Amino acid sequence: MRDATLRDVASRAGVSIRTVSNVVNGYAPVSDALRAKVETALTELDYRPNLIARNLKQGRSGMLCLVVPELDVPYFAELARAVIAAGRRHGYAVMVDQTDADPSRERELLTRNSRLTLFDGLILSPLTLSAQELRERGNKTPVVLLGEHLFDGSFSHVAIDNVAAARDATAHLISLGRTRIAAIGDQPYRTGETAQLRTAGYRQALEHAGLPYDPALVRPTERFHRRLGATAATALMALPHPPDAIFCYNDLLAMGALRGLRSAGVRVPDDVAVIGIDGIEEGEFSTPSLSTVVPDKQQIATLAVESLVALIEGGTPPAPAEVRAAHTLLPRESTLGAI
Amino acid sequence: MRDATLRDVASRAGVSIRTVSNVVNGYAPVSDALRAKVETALTELDYRPNLIARNLKQGRSGMLCLVVPELDVPYFAELARAVIAAGRRHGYAVMVDQTDADPSRERELLTRNSRLTLFDGLILSPLTLSAQELRERGNKTPVVLLGEHLFDGSFSHVAIDNVAAARDATAHLISLGRTRIAAIGDQPYRTGETAQLRTAGYRQALEHAGLPYDPALVRPTERFHRRLGATAATALMALPHPPDAIFCYNDLLAMGALRGLRSAGVRVPDDVAVIGIDGIEEGEFSTPSLSTVVPDKQQIATLAVESLVALIEGGTPPAPAEVRAAHTLLPRESTLGAI
DNA sequence: CACGATGTCTGCATCGTTGCAGAGCGGTTA
DNA sequence: TAACCGCTCTGCAACGATGCAGACATCGTG
Known part of the structure; x- marks a missing residue:
């Protein structure tokens, strides 16, 4: 069966769509009577918000994408854990993808209609991509690079020395x-x-x-x-x-x-x-x-996420920075x- | 600067939004003259489709989510590689998330407004979730389970013996x-x-x-x-x-x-x-x-993705199946x- | 010349949500 | 009583894309 929408809930509760939305999001003040009615309808219909619609309206998804060459290389797996944690601290869910260290897969990321558009930002550990390819990509998602690869100043970039x-x-x-x-x-x-x-x-x-x-x-x-x-x-x-x-x-x-x-x-x-x-x-x-x-993976992850979030949320995008993480x-x- | 939309391209090329969409997707027949004009405008404005809008309209995202307890457990990393490959074969991008083996993180997945709604399906390797919790989740994304955990028949489920x-x-x-x-x-x-x-x-x-x-x-x-x-x-x-x-x-x-x-x-x-x-x-x-x-990870991944795709695309959802993968x-x- | 068939192209409605502006109403104040 | 305020609640428009039905021009046919 089709998922319940705000409209369904509204008509069942006999209120406006907008009021249901307000209840769901806790935005405007809503009287207790109405709130109760709406909440009943919400649970009866088992309403859950359509995040795609919300994202479209708000212009953001709250998700970051981490792309590494190979997840079964332990360094990248351990790094992924740190990045996921850092993302959470900033209110973002981090989803991980791998390219199998395949150049064509890496280039796919830069395509016009790469799936990456669904994400607010991209943390990329490139293996073969050249700086130029990255600059010319048909894709404007904010990017932060990991690893020593390509530092021509176009992108923020976190690595150890x-x-x-x-x-x-x-x-x-x-x-x-x-x-x-x-x-x-x-x-x-x-x-x-x-x-x-x-x-x-x-x-x-x-x-x-x-x-x-x-x-x-x-x-x-x-x-x-x-x-x-x-x-x-x-x-x-x-x-x-x-x-x-x-x-x-x-x-x-x-x-x-x-x-x-x-x-x-x-x-x-x-x-x-x-x-x-x-x-x-x-x-x-x-x-x-x-x-x-x-390498201090915690630090790398934190710095990368912070740079990316600054790019995403910052009114004025900060200049691309080269950030050094510690090693021991x-x-x-x-x-x-x-x- | 704001990303270019179909509307922007259309007004620049002097055609309707619809025609631009047709050019972008190669849908309807478009005369060479118009196509050329549109394509010029497309590149001039560096248009790229807004996938969130497309997904909203089409009701699907083309992405699957794989959730494992810990990515830096090599078994899960190797499995993730296989699932990503299997997903690609079926035309889906697979994004990986981990729960840190944290029960509350696992439960978060089932929440009303879990980010999972953005995905067409979920492959979950649960650690602590009970069958009941899963059944009662406020979230109707199709699910396939991995591992021997909970097989009360509510969900399709792939594991070795x-x-x-x-x-x-x-x-x-x-x-x-x-x-x-x-x-x-x-x-x-x-x-x-x-x-x-x-x-x-x-x-x-x-x-x-x-x-x-x-x-x-x-x-x-x-x-x-x-x-x-x-x-x-x-x-x-x-x-x-x-x-x-x-x-x-x-x-x-x-x-x-x-x-x-x-x-x-x-x-x-x-x-x-x-x-x-x-x-x-x-x-x-x-x-x-x-x-x-x-365990035959290739097989586990293939079977899991096939089951999930059947759930997603199948007109009649197949009955939850218990699938056994091989081991050597x-x-x-x-x-x-x-x- | 009338007609239908075909080939191009367009406008409107729609997906499900939120932003915005304002309507309705009861109560307070001068 | 008029003016005003604040609290609730609502309707409309919009996010950017696609589905659909149909407009319009062109062409071939009888």
């Missing part, structure tokens, strides 16, 4: 006395990528310690997944001069590396120390537990050991 | 020659829970093998998280007669158990064999890798060893 994070991770390995430090996760073929910033940080740390940069120790990976980490670690150990430490560009690569090393009979951290970035919970329980650099080094078993 | 899954897992441990088999994850205080079905399967397997049931070996846990698995495993090993195998009610508990055992100096699988349920990718890369019972035993290192 990836160069510093990578430097900290590498420096930590160096502080253990390791000298042949490998890196897994470079992506030299993309522009503006997180990966390249992390490579820069890695090299800075080497340089600062006076260690040589050996390109053979830097393994690119197409994506940041466990399996690729395992493969890369195995390949590294097969080198004539294998490394004594590995910096992985994220924790998932590191989890794979731990596994690959173990299968190769390499002891961690005794033979090879391993560190990642992301601070996912999984690394706390692995064997050995994983040292990592933890978290040493665990995978880098245990005296200097 | 949890009793059989637990039986298979336990039987696998027994087939290794283990005789003191513990269980982590019972939840005796809730009604109709997945956990209780798994306990039933566990006991069936013991009984079938003629093994005694020892309540001391069954550890309840409030939730299915790594830390609780670690704690429970540690406690089990402190018993006067510790177990030689542990069946964990999900993989996350098992990951915690592996870690707890390792910290206690227990070797897996030599001293204690471990198995979980869920088939999360994390278990493939842990040390040791985790034996598990894998996947032995890995954590249960390696001769019988």
Whole structure:
């Protein structure tokens, strides 16, 4: 059966539509007698407001959309939890979508009639979208970007300092006395990528310690997944001069590396120390537990939502801001050991 | 600036609103001359349709909502990916929300003016909601339930056979020659829970093998998280007669158990064999890798979306169906060893 | 030339809600 | 008694789109 509308309730209660609306929303003063009649009719008809109509009238939906490449990458799942919480604090429901890390899916978001129009704002963690594509989109929903990707100043944008994070991770390995430090996760073929910033940080740390940069120790990976980490670690150990430490560009690569090393009979951290970035919970329980650099996901989420809400609600849209979130080094078993 | 509407485009192109709408949607035949004029105006004004208005008129949004307790529980993240894919195949965008496993958040979904009205349908994996609460909700969006929770016949519902899954897992441990088999994850205080079905399967397997049931070996846990698995495993090993195998009610508990055992100096699988349920990718890369019972997430997602779409689009709503998805035993290192 | 058939295009009503302006009414004040 | 106030309540218009019925022009046919 059709849902009851304000009109149905009004005719049943013998009042005007407007009065029913007032009762439902608690707007204007309504006499007790009428209110009672209306409320009876409301429950009898099991009325519930049509939010689409309300949204149309009010020009907003109260919903934000968070788009990440892959939800089953724990970092994004943990981030999503934080963003959902931050959204709630600002009175917005956050719905999450993923693009499967598929460029065409990412571009779909920018389409004329993307479903995103239904949302008041968009928090996007892009993987392959270029700044230009984003600027030229046929879609004016307010956007805040996550991650180090594209910062040409057109959009507000929240991220940790990836160069510093990578430097900290590498420096930590160096502080253990390791000298042949490998890196897994470079992506030299993309522009503006997180990966390249992390490579820069890695090299800075080497340089600062006076260690040589050996390109053979830097393994690119197409994506940041466990399996690729395992493969890369195995390949590294097969080198004539294998490394004594590995910096992985994220924790998932590191989890794979731990596994690959173990299968190769390499002891961690005794033979090879391993560190990642992301601070996912999984690394706390692995064997050995994983040292990592933890981005402050709470802070990232809060800053992103605050920026977005400012864009949405602000009379004068604030200038696009580049916001830095904090990160912390978290040493665990995978880098245990005296200097 | 205000977004351009059909009216704006129409007045600029000197045609009727209706004609612009026809051009945008490719509905009626439009002469080339007019079409060109309209399309010029469309691009000049950067028109994009207001989906809220369209949805209001058409009475549908083309979006489904998937609600899970916690996105950072890998099983749910992996399931979400499958549901999103299945939704796309049917022409729906799937947006994901989580309740933080918070009963009040779950109940919020059923509220009069829950944001869910914006969606054409709801796929819900409830944690604490009772069947009655669901039936009495003030919200008529079509629903399909996931997981073994509440099957009083009011709703369509997709799940694996949890009793059989637990039986298979336990039987696998027994087939290794283990005789003191513990269980982590019972939840005796809730009604109709997945956990209780798994306990039933566990006991069936013991009984079938003629093994005694020892309540001391069954550890309840409030939730299915790594830390609780670690704690429970540690406690089990402190018993006067510790177990030689542990069946964990999900993989996350098992990951915690592996870690707890390792910290206690227990070797897996030599001293204690471990198995979980869920088939999360994390278990493939842990040390040791985790034996598990894998629910067919693709199938669960496909069946759930198909049921929901049938509810939404079907002229005659099909009767609520109970659908069983397949599961498979996947032995890995954590249960390696001769019988 | 009259007629109907076809092909384009338009205006009105409508989806369900809320904003706005004001109607009706009882009571207070001068 | 007139003027005014405040409290309730109402009707109309509007949000931006689409469904529908029909207007109008053009064309072919008898």
